[in-house]
Amino acid sequence: MAHGFDAWVLTLTTFTPVVGLALVLLIPKVEEQTIKVVALVTSLVTLGFAIYILKNFDYDHSAKLQFQVKKTWIEMIHSNYHIGVDGISLPMLALSAFIVVLCVIYSWNHFPEPHNVKAFLALILLLEVGMNGTFIAQDLILFFIFFEIVLLPMYFMIGVWGGPNREYASIKFFLFTLFGSALMLLSFLAIFFKAKNGLGVHTFDIPELIAAGKGAMTHGVQLMIFGGMFIGFAIKVPMFPFHTWLPDAHTEAPTVGSVLLAAILLKLGTYGFIRIALPILPEAAKSWAPWIGLLAVIGIIYGALGCLAQTDMKRLIAFSSVAHMGYVMLGISSLTSFGINAAVFGMVAHGLITGMLFFIAGSVQHTFHTREMSRLGGLLTQAPKMGWILGFCAMASLGLPGLAGFWGEFPAILSVFSPAAGLNEAVFRAFMVIAAIGTVLAAGYLLWMLQKVAFGTPKDEWKDHEIHDVGTAEWLAWLPMLLLIVVLGVFPGLMFKTTDGAVKNMVDKAFHPNLSEPVGAKSSPSNSQPTTPTTATSGG
């Protein structure tokens, strides 16, 4: 348990936005400038706390929960306010705090109709509470609450500030997720009643359940509970065939909504797999892994083909999310530390890269009032800076080595070459081949989009239009992301160093109970620099 300020810092990271939210609500609607400043300061302070955690985190013991706090919350149902971060949650928490700041900056002069600065920023802050909270929760009920808190703000964001088809998209997003979380909650309850902690007491505590859950349930019960959770998390990821809400939600959402959705909200699902489903129900995970892998590769191919059929730039990026999250799930389905490290890396990389792509799509829409690729073209001559940034992000997204995208995608594919013991190698190697084909398709659709939007000569209809290139607010919001994409691409060890200890510890406990390697042993994939050919990923 942490002491002093360390005991408070996670709580502050989560609930500072509530203070900002209250302030924003108190300021009259017309004082837009004040509201913006308050929201920005709040998100910066929150980021400050996150940076404090990044700085003081003990990277040599990343498997250990740090800044841990455990206080009684709902005594009657044995649920505690148990929070803490380890190497898996830390990058996600930092990403969340980071992206929110950039979203507030980007919003500065990009408020979508019907404007209403006050409500828009209030919702972003509320969203941040749910996102940060999910990544620090170490109690199933607490996790569930935070997981659900993000629903309403995103629903309103899509429904009020979204595109023409916003009402349909918002309710679809809401009902899909709610259905998943209802099943998830039932699964949590089933775990509660089936498992007991070391003292023989029923518990919702995640670390206690990981330590004690094994063997407490019959295989059949584990399979059913895992199934309930699987649907809950898979809808959020989203995995094929639960993905249909995603293209609609992304297409209709305002730019900032799309960014937050892609960068953070989708990760709540994959994070749930890594944090809860795999370690608590390892036996069931092994039985489910081939199916997860199968759906993941279907998602990769289906998402890619879906991209090729789009005419709307934003919808194309949305479908590319389905494909990219497929790689993350493929890494997870290998049940190896190699694959799961890649998955966590992929989550952060996808958050940055796809987040950036949505920002650009938003700015394109802001400038041209359309995202139809047939009407666009020649962005490089109209707005060269934006064009180059789009090119850069497309390269990062298709997994060019040296940029962040590569380290999520390539090791994930490689990891299924030798999945965890007990999984059928032939099946997983088939997945590997299919996933590799997916990368070619990814190169195809991203370059196709680039060609349609950035290359060529501008259409005549834009002749008399004044085209704005990247402005100050955009630079401020985008530069940090672009830098991180490069930094993580060149020094992937920064991330792998953080995650590896925690991932290895989790995998060893769950899937190699007999091995007792020291916690935090160093054998990250970053040390095994790629010696394998990278032709498949370097389509550009």
Next chain:
Amino acid sequence: MLAAILANPHIDWLAISPEVALVGTILVVLIADLILPERESWQTSRIASIGVLVSLVFVAVLATHDAVQPLFGGSYEVDNYAIALKGFFLVATYVTILLSIDYISEGDYYQGEYYFLLLCSVLGMTVMVSARDLITLFVALETISIPTYVLAGFRKHDRKSNEAAIKYYLIGAISSAVMLYGMSMIFGLTGETKLSAIAAKVATLPDSKLLAVAIFLSLLGFAFKVSAVPFHWWAPDTYEGAPTPVTAFLSVASKAGGFVAMLNIIFFGFGGKPNMWWGVVWILAALSMTLGNLTALRQTNIVRMLAYSSVAQGGFMLVPFAAYGIAQSHGNHEVAQSAFQAVMIYLLIYGAMNLGAFACIIAVARRTKTGAIDSFAGLFQHSPVVAVLMSIFLASLAGIPPFAGWFAKFTMFRSAIDAGGGAGVALAIIAGVNSVIAAYYYLNVVRTMWFKEPVEGAQPVQVTGALSAALVICSGVVVAVGVFPSIFGHIADVATKLSGG
């Protein structure tokens, strides 16, 4: 026994002080209405609310007081469970009075009689929670019901209100008769009217068709009272026709009265013979949730929508009863407490969020004079505070954290999963699917408020002082309990442990 009581009528006045305070208030209201001139008759609302608060003070005194012995030969208990629910009913009534003040004084209504009838019904509720005897139970139920028949028809120049009253009265009378018939059979089988004695006898009786019919008929009576499907069809018409504050009262307090009666009779009476009733309750729960929600989807009038939603919410509240029966039939007695708690917590939370939603509806309808869901269009643009509050109440009804409704649903799910077995898990899954269906129509109202353009010339909604007080109380409870569920959890915990439920 009776002779002994009559010969030595020892009455613990403190134990029944809340009821005495209510009776006193009822008389004062009646007399005040006679004396006060027409334009001063709004004073009766003030008298009524003060009386309710005084009664509430007595409840608070009882809560801190040592345990009270059973009264009237064990047919009347003032244990923690009873005290907690008395508090709930009185607070719910106070909020109902707040909702009524402007509505009743602005319309052409008899004010004194209105508050007189309301308080009589509440008196029945406070008696109901203490009733541990079939006869007391029945008398309490009738005391709750009869004033509400009149209240439902209070808009006497409106045909819909007349229809509401007639339907409600006929159904109420029939259900009372059916229930009384069932109770008489139970008396015939056991020779007892006291629930504890019945419980002891019933557990030893052999399973017989007569016993099954007796239990079935008494449960049917309650099914009418709590408007469980297929005995629900009076509810939408009655809710729509009755004055809106009365509808709020019917859907919260009066419904809760029916559930309390069920808690008493099932947990204190029939617990030993679960096989005789859990199947019936399981079917009632599943049907109420599913049909209530599916019908609510199609409603265009917000009061009718909430009527069907309250049918569905009643179905959710029946789930713990079924869970208790399932667990009892497996010989698992640990579920009793969590099921009992689940019903209590659900009642408390449902009361706060439903009254809150009605407070918003009354506030909006004061200006729009209609109950159409479309009349809420664009509310967020011209009256953001009411829109946000209404969204909170609806989100809570849908069970979305961090608003209290999630905890109600959670405890309900918990009891079902805890009971286990195919039947328990199946009911939990039905409830899970239903909570998603319900979210659709609750969010439909939210969507109308936030995403639609207001009709031309829409003016901001004016919220009167009394209505804002009601809104503050309800939203305070919904948010506080949502974030710190221990507040109600603790009440339910203490109440059930000490009453041995």
